[in-house]
Every structure is written in C-alpha cells, then in structure tokens.
Amino acid sequence: MRVLVTGAAGSLGRVVTVGLAERGHDVVGLDLVPAPDGTPFAWHEADCADADAVEAVFAALSTGGRLDAVVHLAGLPEEASLPDELTSHVITTAALLDAMVAHRVPRLVYASSNHAVGRTPRADGELTEHALPRPDTYYGVAKVAAEALMRLFADRHGIDAVACRIGSFLEEPASVRGLSTWLSHGDGVRMVEAALTAPAPGFAVLYGISANTRAWWDLEPGRRLGYEPQDDAEDFADRVEPSPDDEVEAELVGGPFATEQFHRPALGG
Ligand code: 15L
Numbered sequence: 159m160r161v162l163v164t165g166a167a168g169s170l171g172r173v174v175t176v177g178l179a180e181r182g183h184d185v186v187g188l189d190l191v192p193a194p195d196g197t198p199f200a201w202h203e204a205d206c207a208d209a210d211a212v213e214a215v216f217a218a219l220s221t222g223g224r225l226d227a228v229v230h231l232a233g234l235p236e237e238a239s240l241p242d243e244l245t246s247h248v249i250t251t252a253a254l255l256d257a258m259v260a261h262r263v264p265r266l267v268y269a270s271s272n273h274a275v276g277r278t279p280r281a282d283g284e285l286t287e288h289a290l291p292r293p294d295t296y297y298g299v300a301k302v303a304a305e306a307l308m309r310l311f312a313d314r315h316g317i318d319a320v321a322c323r324i325g326s327f328l329e330e331p332a333s334v335r336g337l338s339t340w341l342s343h344g345d346g347v348r349m350v351e352a353a354l355t356a357p358a359p360g361f362a363v364l365y366g367i368s369a370n371t372r373a374w375w376d377l378e379p380g381r382r383l384g385y386e387p388q389d390d391a392e393d394f395a396d397r398v399e400p401s402p403d404d405e406v407e408a409e410l411v412g413g414p415f416a417t418e419q420f421h422r423p424a425l426g427g
Contacts (some may be wrong), residue, residue, distance in 0.1 A: 165232030172256035177347030276412020294412035324366035
C-alpha cells in the first residue's frame with residue numbers, strides 16, 4: 159500500500175515508518191522537520207494544522223500514483239493548553255480528512271490514546287471499545303474530538319477510519335502501570351498494519367497494547383481487525399521498580415494523567 163505517515167520523525171513515527179517499509183509498503187513521511195539522514199523513502203515537510211500546506215502535499219503526491227491511506231501519528235504527546243491540544247489533534251485531523259475526501263484517499267489510521275477514556279475507574283473492569291468518552295486531560299478531550307471527527311467522515315464520506323487508543327508505546331515497560339498498558343515497538347507496527355489492511359472496518363476503535371498478562375483493556379476489538387499482538391510486558395516485570403505513585407496510578411485508566419497534577423483552567427491558564 160502507498161501510505162502517508164504524519165509525525166514520521168516522532169517516537170511512534172520512526173518505528174512505524176521503518177516497520178511498514180520493511181513489510182513492503184510504499185511509505186511517504188510527513189513531518190514539521192526534515193527527514194533524518196539516510197531516510198530511504200519520500201518525505202514532505204509541512205504542518206498538518208495548516209490545511210493549505212496539507213492540500214499541497216496531497217496534490218504533490220497525486221502525481222506519483224494513488225495514495226491508499228494516511229497514518230496520522232503527528233501531535234503533542236502530552237498535556238498542554240486546551241487550544242494547543244485542539245489544534246494539535248483536531249485541526250490536524252480535519253485538514254487531513256478534508257484532503258482525503260478531495261483526493262479520494264479511502265482510509266485513516268489514527269494514533270488516539272487511552273486518555274480519551276482515562277477517567278474511567280479501573281474498578282469498572284476491562285475497558286471495551288464501547289466505553290463512553292471519559293477524558294482525563296485536555297489532551298484526552300482533543301483525542302475524543304478527533305475520534306468524533308473521524309466518525310463523522312466515516313458516516314458522511316465512507317472513509318474507513320480506525321482509532322487506535324494507544325497505551326504506553328516504549329521499548330520496555332517503565333512502571334507498574336506500564337505492565338498493563340505497554341505497547342511494544344513490534345506490536346505497534348503490527349497494530350498499524352492490521353488497521354491499514356482490515357477489510358472495510360468503517361469507523362472502528364481498538365486498544366493499542368501488547369498481549370500483556372496484566373492488561374486492563376480488551377484486545378478483541380483489535381483482533382477482529384487482524385491485530386494479533388505478540389509481546390507481553392510480563393517478560394520485563396522483574397526489571398520494573400515499584401514506585402510510591404503506583405497505587406494512585408492504578409485507580410483510573412489514565413494513570414498519571416488522571417491525577418490532580420493536571421487540574422487547571424480550560425482557558426487562560
Ligand atoms: C499517551 O497517549 C501519551 O502520548 C504518552 O505520553 C503516555 O502518557 C501514554 O499515553 C500512557 O498512557 O502511558
């Protein structure tokens with residue numbers, strides 16, 4: 159497949175672009191920054207929040223053959239102000255979806271986050287794809303809104319749009335919470351490829367974690383799309399140090415993002 163990957167220079171993007179290219183996909187990177195030296199695939203520099211710049215990238219790509227999908231990984235990875243979060247996640251997604259409609263690109267795979275449902279109590283049991291929006295931060299609010307936009311474009315324009323609610327994408331789990339929420343690099347690539355290639359998913363949500371023994375989130379929505387995780391954070395359990403934060407981080411799905419340190423005004427703060 160010919161795939162445009164936004165945020166290609168980011169922590170997720172670096173792994174996913176290389177992984178997809180190794181699996182034979184024709185990858186095009188898009189980022190605010192230039193391609194790292196030696197990047198073996200095409201690359202465009204643009205801000206995804208700038209609709210004109212995004213349209214110009216799609217117009218340039220249309221001369222090189224059909225684009226099959228967009229993998230949208232660009233965006234702030236942590237909590238910031240509400241306006242910045244909305245720009246980073248909602249405006250960018252809107253610019254990409256508009257360009258996809260204009261250029262008939264049929265599929266979007268989006269790096270959503272567990273923080274879209276981060277205020278859900280762990281005591282509620284395993285989280286399924288039917289969990290109602292329950293963000294823990296403005297970051298989470300923006301992820302919820304971006305998912306809503308994807309659903310609107312799926313309904314209006316028939317775009318296949320898969321929201322991957324990613325847990326903790328790291329080389330190794332880094333905390334006790336991470337033993338439940340870890341997504342390995344290899345499984346991250348498997349997840350994106352499954353979301354790209356699943357037959358006609360329409361709008362779909364999956365939880366982006368590995369096959370963790372201590373998982374809090376349902377892997378079935380991913381499996382239905384062909385995502386078969388192969389790693390388990392438990393293999394690293396004896397290297398993870400307990401922390402005084404573990405207890406509070408275990409109360410709500412979003413862990414540290416759901417704690418009081420992020421309580422601040424929505425505007426002007
Ligand atoms: C995310 O969505 C964030 O981008 C990352 O910074 C971590 O907080 C991760 O979730 C997590 O929940 O561990």
